[in-house]
Amino acid sequence: MKNSNVIQVDQLTKMFGDFTAVNAITFNVEKGEIFGFLGANGAGKTTAMKMLIGISKPTSGKANVAGFDVFTNAENIKKNIGYMSQKFALYDDLTVKENITFFGGIYGLTRKRIKEKASILIEELGLEEVANKLVGALPLGWKQKLSFSVALLHDPKIVFLDEPTGGVDPITRRQFWEMIYKAANQGTTVFVTTHYMDEAEYCDRVSIMVNGKIEALDTPKKLKEQFNVDNMNDVFLKLARG
């Protein structure tokens, strides 16, 4: 076990009754890595992710996230990770500033720290004009970027992104990935699920889940070589067809 691994998963399994949603998956994620977590709908990636962020108890196996065990220390994991779901999940009826203050508050940041963070964040995203406007009035792309920044508010070790770019236009998607790179450069590990195969190319390493199992795990380049194709989409299709 290398010390630089911030996520260590060993034979992690989740059963719902007789149905095995996640079947003995094993992988490690290094610090500062952008780790792509791919799979068709229903392949088990959301369930796997939920176990890692501490809101779903695994049936068996081992997993350690940010140095804490998912079975015994989920509370500490929560303090050290950020999470952005596929649904836009800030409060529409709160202003940009109020949202930042609220989420900063529940992560236990001091009032002073929240203020500093808020002004940096608003400036970086260019939201000065709308800082006191209700979030509901912002365009979706801005909301997504704000959402990502809020997930990073408490400087988490790992940020989990669940299909963050769903329904966003290509330009915003590009900007969004620039934000992801920036976070990774600053040492934050990024764990991202996505549907878009072109996005998989941006990841340092990619895992592909099929029917609850991880069928492939490597850098995009090596995966393409392994399957003898020239883009990730074909890798995915080959795997999914079996």
Add this chain to the structure above:
Amino acid sequence: MKRFIGFIKKEFYHIFRDRRSLFILFGMPIAQIMLFGFAITNEINNVDIAILDHSKDTTTEEIINKISASKYFSINQFIERESDIETIFKKGKVKAVLNFEKDFSKNLIKDNKATVQIITDATDPNTANTISNYVNAILQQYQKELNKDITITYQIIPQTRMVYNPELKSVYMFVPGVMTIILMLVSAMMTSISITREKELGTMEILLVSPIKPIQVIIGKVFPYIFLSIINAIVIVVLSIFIFKMPVQGSLFLLGFESVLFIITSLALGILISTISATQQTAMMISLMGLMLPVILLSGFIFPISSMPLPLQVISNIIPAKWFIIIIKGIMLKGVGIQFIWKETLILVGMTIFFIGLSVKKYKIRLE
């Protein structure tokens, strides 16, 4: 604690920025109490009646005068033929017809008896009953006056005294009921909606991933509603005291304590509803159908429980509102202390613990 305060602040933003919930929270209680207090009433006042007088003599005239002099009736018209009775009932304005037989005075003197027929429109049975009782009372009063010179050997004189609500004001009955409905509505429906709203929007997931504990989320969500419900209870009591002159015979402190208890019971129900419904719509439907209807129909608010069929009487026992209505009627009208209502209080406490226990269990299952 700081997290908690931030959470509550956010909750108040939600409430005060949503016109719909503001209306339900503050418009509804006032509108309801006014509606029930003024518009919906069991008392009869100036009911239109018609007279069909076949004799037109001094006795019938005296009776008619007495009836029109009472505040309960106003004589709408005089009709001439039996066949008119049905026509005017069909028009709907006239609720009763008095049909004096031919030669009323003469019969009274000759045979010592005469007949007057009271025909009431029983499409509304309660009103029909009341009208018939009131007319009877007036006739009896008149009969007594006729007989005042004669001594009857045996006489049973019933002396009726209505205690706790001597004027039989229906507002006395409605205030406890409305208070129950409002507290239930605000506490159970609004909390269940506000919790499911977070689920629907996906923010609940974000909260669960954050270090804030689920129990803190729930307490943070219900706390503002406890506060607002208490304000509502105060508004209702103040309105009923000052506008409807409803007495509070018992201790205000006890009334407050019991109200807070019932608010917590309703909140527990609201949390339970939110654990079993995925959307705001479902939560609203369950609250309306599962809570409001039983409260209105089975709590004894409108229909007396003692006259329900046995199965419904049994069912009424599981409705928290039934016990709360007994409690507040006791405190407000009879002025009873805790020694008379401890049983009902304990039942509410028990129900609250049960609902909270059940929701904790459901909540845990959902998290697994």
